[in-house]
Amino acid sequence: MTTVNLKVKRYDPETKESRYQEYSIDVDENAALLDAIIAVREYQDPTLAVRCSCRSAICGSCGMRVNGHARLACKTKLAEIAPNGETVTVEPMGNMKPIKDLVTDMTAFWDKVKQIQPWLRAQQPPPDHEHIAKPDAMMDLAGTMNCIMCGCCVSDCASLEVDQNFIGPAALAKAYRFVGDPRETEQARDDRLKELSKYGGVWDCTHCFECVQVCPKDVAPMDRILDLRRTAMEAGYQDNYGAKHSNSFAKSVKNSGWLNEARVAVESFGVDDVSAQLKMLPTGVRALLRGKMPPLLHHKRPGSEHVKRIFQEMEND
Amino acid sequence: MRYAYYPGCVAQGGAPELFQAMKLVGERLGFSLEHLKEAACTGAGVLQERDPELGDALNARTFAMAERRGLPIMTICSTCQGVMSQANHRLTKDANYREFINQYLKPEGLEYQGDVEIKHFMWVLVEDYGLDRLKEQVKRPLTGVALAPFYGCYVLRPTSQLGYDEHPERGTYLEQIITALGGVAVDFEGKSRCCGFPILTMNRDNSLKMAGKHLLDAKGQGADVMVTPCPLCHLNLDGQQPEAEKILKTQINLPVIHLPQMVGLALGLEPRAVGLNRHITSARRFAAKVPA
Numbered sequence: 218m219t220t221v222n223l224k225v226k227r228y229d230p231e232t233k234e235s236r237y238q239e240y241s242i243d244v245d246e247n248a249a250l251l252d253a254i255i256a257v258r259e260y261q262d263p264t265l266a267v268r269c270s271c272r273s274a275i276c277g278s279c280g281m282r283v284n285g286h287a288r289l290a291c292k293t294k295l296a297e298i299a300p301n302g303e304t305v306t307v308e309p310m311g312n313m314k315p316i317k318d319l320v321t322d323m324t325a326f327w328d329k330v331k332q333i334q335p336w337l338r339a340q341q342p343p344p345d346h347e348h349i350a351k352p353d354a355m356m357d358l359a360g361t362m363n364c365i366m367c368g369c370c371v372s373d374c375a376s377l378e379v380d381q382n383f384i385g386p387a388a389l390a391k392a393y394r395f396v397g398d399p400r401e402t403e404q405a406r407d408d409r410l411k412e413l414s415k416y417g418g419v420w421d422c423t424h425c426f427e428c429v430q431v432c433p434k435d436v437a438p439m440d441r442i443l444d445l446r447r448t449a450m451e452a453g454y455q456d457n458y459g460a461k462h463s464n465s466f467a468k469s470v471k472n473s474g475w476l477n478e479a480r481v482a483v484e485s486f487g488v489d490d491v492s493a494q495l496k497m498l499p500t501g502v503r504a505l506l507r508g509k510m511p512p513l514l515h516h517k518r519p520g521s522e523h524v525k526r527i528f529q530e531m532e533n534d
Numbered sequence: 535m536r537y538a539y540y541p542g543c544v545a546q547g548g549a550p551e552l553f554q555a556m557k558l559v560g561e562r563l564g565f566s567l568e569h570l571k572e573a574a575c576t577g578a579g580v581l582q583e584r585d586p587e588l589g590d591a592l593n594a595r596t597f598a599m600a601e602r603r604g605l606p607i608m609t610i611c612s613t614c615q616g617v618m619s620q621a622n623h624r625l626t627k628d629a630n631y632r633e634f635i636n637q638y639l640k641p642e643g644l645e646y647q648g649d650v651e652i653k654h655f656m657w658v659l660v661e662d663y664g665l666d667r668l669k670e671q672v673k674r675p676l677t678g679v680a681l682a683p684f685y686g687c688y689v690l691r692p693t694s695q696l697g698y699d700e701h702p703e704r705g706t707y708l709e710q711i712i713t714a715l716g717g718v719a720v721d722f723e724g725k726s727r728c729c730g731f732p733i734l735t736m737n738r739d740n741s742l743k744m745a746g747k748h749l750l751d752a753k754g755q756g757a758d759v760m761v762t763p764c765p766l767c768h769l770n771l772d773g774q775q776p777e778a779e780k781i782l783k784t785q786i787n788l789p790v791i792h793l794p795q796m797v798g799l800a801l802g803l804e805p806r807a808v809g810l811n812r813h814i815t816s817a818r819r820f821a822a823k824v825p826a
Contacts, residue, residue: 285723375728379743420736423744424579425728426691443583450584458736466580470592475575476543485735496738500773504548507812509773511547520572523642524592530638531588 219246219302221253221295225265226308228315235315238262239304244295250305251279251290254319266318274433277367281319282308287369287431310372312381325381326368329388333413337395338405348400361394361441363434370428370438382417386428386438389419393441396448410449419445420459458493461485471528474518478511535663537653538600539567540618542611543575544765548773551809552765555794556610556655558808562801563663563671567608570599576617578766579688579732590631591638593621597652598644606651608658610794612764615654616688616696622652623695654689656763656793660707665714673802675716679759679823681796682720682752682788683708684771686764687728708761708793715800722755724748729767734774739781745770746778749786759820763793775815789817799824 223240240257251269258265269279272291279290284298284306299305313321339348370386377383384392395401396409413419419442428438450460465484469477482501486493504510518524545553560567573596575581582589596618600607609615625632626648636645653661659668689696690705698704705726709719730744749771752760762768772790779786791810798808805811805821 375730375744376733376737376740379730379747380737380740383740416737421733421740423728423730423741424732425687427687427728430691430693446583447585462735463580463584466578467584470575470577470581474572476547476578478543478547482735493738496777500777503776503814504773507814509548509550509812509814518572518574520642521574523595524574526641527591527595527638528588531585531591 218243219248219295221248221299222302222304223253223257224304224306225254225257225318226306227265227318228309230315230317237306246296248295249291250283250288250293250295250298250307253295254290254307266316266320268320275365277365280310280321280367280369280372282306282310282372287311287372289367289369289433292433310368312371312374312377312385313368321368323368326366326371326385326387329385330366330391332384333388333392333395333409335388335391335395337398337400338402339400340402350399354397354399358394358397360436361390361397364390364394364436365434367433369431369433370436373427373431375425375427376421376423380417380421383421384413384417386422386442389413389422389445390436390438390441393445396445407452410445410452410454413445414449414454414457414459419449420457458485461487467528469515471525472517472521473515474521474524477515479513480515535564535658536566536605537568537608537658538603538605539569540573540596540607540609540614541569542609542614542765543578544769545610549765549768549792551812552610552768552792552794555792555798555803555808558803559794559798559801562798562803563668565608568603568605570596570607573599576614576621578613579617582617582620587635589617590621590624591635593618594625594632594635594646595639595642595644597622597625597650598639598646601647601650602644606653608653608655610655610763610792611766612654612686612689612762613766614688615652615657616686616691618652619697620695622650654763656689656707656711657701657704659711659797660703661701665710668711668797669714672715672800674800674824674826676712676796676800677716677825679717679820680720680757681712681717682722682755682757682760683712683725684729684748684752684760684762684764684767684790685726686762686767689763690726708763711793711797712761715796717796717800720752720755720757722748722751722757724751729764729770731766731770734770738777741770742774742778742781745774746782746784746786749775749778749788749790750782750784753786753788757788758823759817760788760790761793761796762790765792768792772814787815789813789815789820791817791820 274292462485577589712719730741734741
């Protein structure tokens, strides 16, 4: 047996106030965090609320923040996170309202999953026999199909923290599961990509790797979002700031070997987007006054012809 | 202490004070830095989302240049570090993939064999140079100065590709360096979060809200200054700070400096020499607080 020290953030729905409460409890040395929390509830404090079910990292019920990052409590070994009896801070998941203590309201989470229409829109009427899908294509989707909808990625998403309009990593990974499915019709795939290229969609992901880091099932939602960006651009959805930035960035590196910051800053909005350019103007003026303005005459890196060649060869392959 | 030096695009563009500071600090610490002037941009994650193999080819080309010199790579950009670490992870774990990528390097007479180590200056200071040795070099300790560390996503995540198994304390190096230089490391929630820069041109409001939130958080915890090893974070946290103030309708006024600038000051370099006069949010008050 070993003694575990927990510092739990508790939320009282009646007073709508949060506070931290500390517990010490003896558990088996191989115990998971969830075992310790359940032991606290069973033997010390029956008012402590926690949501859990399978205790095997399958149901996705026990997502919570552990020492500041989202994890499944049942998959978190205490011997790994507190080998020397360190106090473990446990809080409800972020980007969701608490219902009580460690139980959060996942209504917004499910609304976003519904928003991407999480069902296959295949050819209608269905073929006489089964749909034929190549194994490679389905293997590409296997990762996203591992998602157990626990909400850990949503909890720690930096974009959602400042804008609840963002569809978010879980729902976007789910969207890729259908965009990448060879049984979807071309029209359905196009409709999805068009929607996902709008405000709140794939281009609002800030590329911070939080969701990749915390996902307990290796779904790597951010990587799926990047797959969606690429697929959307290939499908022609390029009239947005994200695609414009990407195209300008690539053009700059291809032609000079490195980044032409001044030009990319302008082209990311489009030269004709006067309103956006005006918003960036004060930043440019301040940089100029501090001697930080990137040179307007951008020189090529020595050997940049090889960079251009690599671009061209890979584009042609 | 010899490295193939990869400063990255921003240190040679929008953050020239970083390049300037690293040059002087490198000389003080006795580093021999061989600038890889022919190396291309890492792709910063942008090229990788268009074509992962293209990104890996450009980075393999850089690694091959360092490998030919028999040197590890040192960078001063968190984003470059992360992108190069991820590329190196893919290129070293799969010889067939490396061979595939190498065919694009052959016309230039280059080949990457998978033996290059890539280290951010922050990692070099702790793991190669040593904090005890660094302490001995301090001429002007940062006594009484509260410094808020801000890492940048790419040197923190994903840990599986950034050498955290071998060096589990890499997520605390900034605090360790601050303490070694005599300063006080300020703990705040946002230190390992995203600065918002990657979406500055896609969703400006969200980007500025992220930057402003972390700046206010650090200031609320008593920081005199924020220090970052990532010039892209610096572009948002310092360069866009007046715009973040407008969005959040509040004054922030927290100077943000680069890691080599902080080290340089403690080594006795003059504030102007390390480019502290080139920040958008004035670092004058902070510089005055550093004991002479």
